Amino acid sequence: MANFGLSTNPLRWTVDPTFYPTARLAMEAPAERYAYVAGLAPDQKSRSDALYVVDVDPSSPKYGQILSRTDLPDIGDELHHFGWNACSATLCPYAPHPHVERRYLIVPGIRSSRIHVVDTKPDPTKLQIVKTIEPEELFKRAGYSRPHTVHCGPDGIYLSALGAPDGAGPGGIFILDHYDFNVLGRWEVDRGPQELAYDFSWHLGQDVLVSSEWGTPRMIEGGLQPETLLGAKYGHQLHFWDLRKRKHAKAVDLGSEHQMVLELRPSHDPTKTFGFVGVVVSLKDLSASIWLWRERSGDWEIKKVIEIPAQPADAASLPPLLQGFGAVPPLVTDLNLSLDDRWLYVSCWGTGELHRYDVSTPDQPKLTEVLSIGGIVKRTPHPQRPAEPLNGGPQMVEVSRDGKRVYLTNSLYQSWDEQFYPDGVRTWMVKADAGADGSLRFDPRFLVKTENHRLHQVRLEGGDTSSDSFCFPS
């Protein structure tokens, strides 16, 4: 039987200890010791991409160091986002199967459409590729390409994909079997008007899936297309779906000047019905914005709750793409919401800032801290090496389950990196400590650098705030 899950015996006698019924309980999880980080080869030609294991245990002598690197067999995958094979959603009561292990990383190549399944056991510092889903299989079984977001769901592993095999639309969602990781097929039964895809997430308590829009592979792979952007052709909508019937329910337009609606961060408590989504850039003034979606008497509505303005800059300090504007856009490319749904972290990849907001009242976020590092103009150094200017900016942001540690990496997407940082993104991964008072401080002991790859998404041992979802109220 073609079931490697069986041969590696993933079924446990007790529930996997990294699964928690509620987000509140997950906050009591032990601190992570290892971080798994996607690394993409800067030119996608001379070497293959790799997965890194980084020591994040402050009591370890190797704290803040790279413990291992696992090179992928092929060149040109372009690692980007990835996720766990299983998480707390396995406890969901309508399809419970919590005796599978959180053990495998599902690692898509966003350019090659190849998906690697990587085993983090028995030695969490020595990763092994145990299965490869070739692009042709994805094309044939799902009709999609360029896999992006991975979420372990209650009844399977859900992945989004940016487009069709030929690089056009529509993009959408497909499912992997959570026992043998075979592609089960396209998720949507009725996609309605949805064409563009990027991220997705859900409100499990409401049977609602939310998806966002970037662009088709043709619109992004060669770099940001100024004419597409100025023509307001990148995504500017949110889509709400019936998770159970797999049908499109409602499209919400943020307005076509709000270009590129990317990361979705819904509330973790299934009795709450709100979430935040970031918009990369406004055509009006290059500002970025965060929007709050919420359910009001059975309907989903959205409103802008944060606007981050562009910062004036000398044209000489800007890349050619931005010189005509005389300003550096914040470029909000990622956000993260703590497991208690109280703190929102927002990456400004252009200005080189990480913003922390108190969102106890979701429609009135309060900015409590701004940390600077890198940036197109500022090139702010890290406290460990105050004389060394850094480029790239805070991009992927991951938060530990207890909400006390925030990890950042600085690469966005290979061809776009070159446009905004023409001198080449020199990668770093840093960590900030988040205080209960809303403060945020860089850990001077933690600055990971490598010349070989650009670091992208971070996943934490045992889980992290953006990879777990819960069916039981906190």
Add this chain to the structure above:
Amino acid sequence: MNAWPWIALVALGAWHGLNPGMGWLFAVSLGLQNRSRVAIFQAMCAIAIGHALSVFAIISLAFLLGRYVPATWFGLAAALSLAGLGSWRLLRGRHPRWVGMRVNFRDLTWWSCLMASAHGAGLMLLPVFLIGGGAWCGVSSSSPLKSATEFQGFYNSIPGVCVHSLSQFVVAGIVAWLVYDIVGLTILRKSWFNADLVWSCSLIVAGLLMLLVRI
């Protein structure tokens, strides 16, 4: 009248009730989502009805087949189905992919029926009905399987299914209430053993038991 089939049906009801995948966990989550004990009770009613429907359907089917298939072959087929389903579940764990968290009474009944059917809940009871059927029908136990083909056995199965379902309802209801009100959800992390493995073994044991009794 022999008491052991009744005891067996009650015990199997308790076992089905204990299995989190059979419904009490769903009842707890709906109770928590709605912050109401009444929601747990309503959910448990739907789940018990669904479970009973599934069991009853299988038992009816068995009695119907029993009327036309020679007893020997019928017993053998039932035993092999049990052992086969158990082995298949052991080797390749699967769960039905259906519904979500927003369910009404009918959804929940149907979910429970589907879950019980997929897990072979009714099939697991078959040995009790077939072997114990004789006792109920007052037929000589020297030829127990023959009684399964008697129509009288079918009528006698109705109280059997009810007793089983009542036991399932009571045990699952108590567990749901305990988790909701007293022990809390952390028990899921600590005490949820792999009931599916035990379940699969139960099916195999039930199948073997039938073979043994026949021999």
